[in-house]
Amino acid sequence: MTMPRGGLEWLEGTFVTSGHRSVSFRIYADAKELDKLKLAMVSLKKSMKGADEDYGREHDLDLFHISEVDDFNMDAM
Numbered sequence: 001m002t003m004p005r006g007g008l009e010w011l012e013g014t015f016v017t018s019g020h021r022s023v024s025f026r027i028y029a030d031a032k033e034l035d036k037l038k039l040a041m042v043s044l045k046k047s048m049k050g051a052d053e054d055y056g057r058e059h060d061l062d063l064f065h066i067s068e069v070d071d072f073n074m075d076a077m
Helices: 031-055
Strands: 008-016 022-030 063-068
Touching: 008 031, 022 031, 031 063
Parallel strands: 022 063
Antiparallel strands: 008 022
């Protein structure tokens, strides 16, 4: 974990798909929410594995980022 711009910290992980593709991901959060990142990482890996094995949906990106922030403006999407 390190402190990137914006004051968020992150947890990094990787997942290898059934087609042997390596997907790197980061989950970003405020420092006060860091205890939740490990559970988020486990959940992400389980969902990727389920989509890959159960539904034949291999993740097609090399890099995947998620951010968790307290204030979010839906119109910003």
